[in-house]
Amino acid sequence: MKKSRTYTMTSRAEAAERTRLRILDAAVELSSTTLVSEISLEAVASAAGVSVQTVLRRFGNRAGLLAAGREHARTVIADERRAPVGDVTAAVRAVVDHYEHRGDAVILMLAQERADEQIREVTDDGRRFHARWVEEVFAPYLPAGRAACDERVALLVVATDIYTWKLLRRDQGLSRDETVASILKIVEALLERRTA
Secondary structure, eight states: OHHHHHHHHHHHHHHHHHHHHHHHHHHHHHHTTSOGGGOOHHHHHHHHTSOHHHHHHHHSSHHHHHHHHHHHHHHHHHHHTOOOTTOHHHHHHHHHHHHHHHHHHHHHHHHHTTTOHHHHHHHHHHHHHHHHHHHHHTGGGSOSSHHHHHHHHHHHHHHTSHHHHIIIIIISOOOHHHHHHHHHHHHHHHHTOOOO
16 A cells, blocks of 8 residues: 555656646747747646646746746756867857757847846846856866956857857858857867867
8 A cells, every 4th residue: 555655646746747847848948939028827838738727836926937947947958058078079069059959049038138127137147157158168278367267268158159159050041060160160269279
């Protein structure tokens, strides 16, 4: 009896977690094509295949859902951009792959940041995340001394920024591989290394 009850509780917990993730994925996906101010609980529920009541039960209200969606997106993005420290080529490929998957959504989010304080918090958080990512993955090549290091990090942030990807990929029409090669050239020059 005890084993059956434990199994049932575990199954329920796993099902509840799958439902929670489905709702969060739906909210994040909707934000890639819709202004956040226009995303309704009904739209999220429909995209997740659940009722609005289920969304409310899990997150309390729309603000709770958006806050949880923000945390969920942060975790997903960190996984997508994971690259071995010091592997310049892998880092550039990872960030370009991330932009290939989410770049247009990020550009849409950036377009909303001046009109929506919650979006501004998300985009500011994204900027901080990107700077930390740059400092971490390129750490072995950064100069000693805080001022020199900060300057190099700032330049590497620009080289690997979403707008750099947009200029190359969307505005100039380069392929994914050409975009990787172009960003890699800029990064290698900043790191004073030759492209392998």
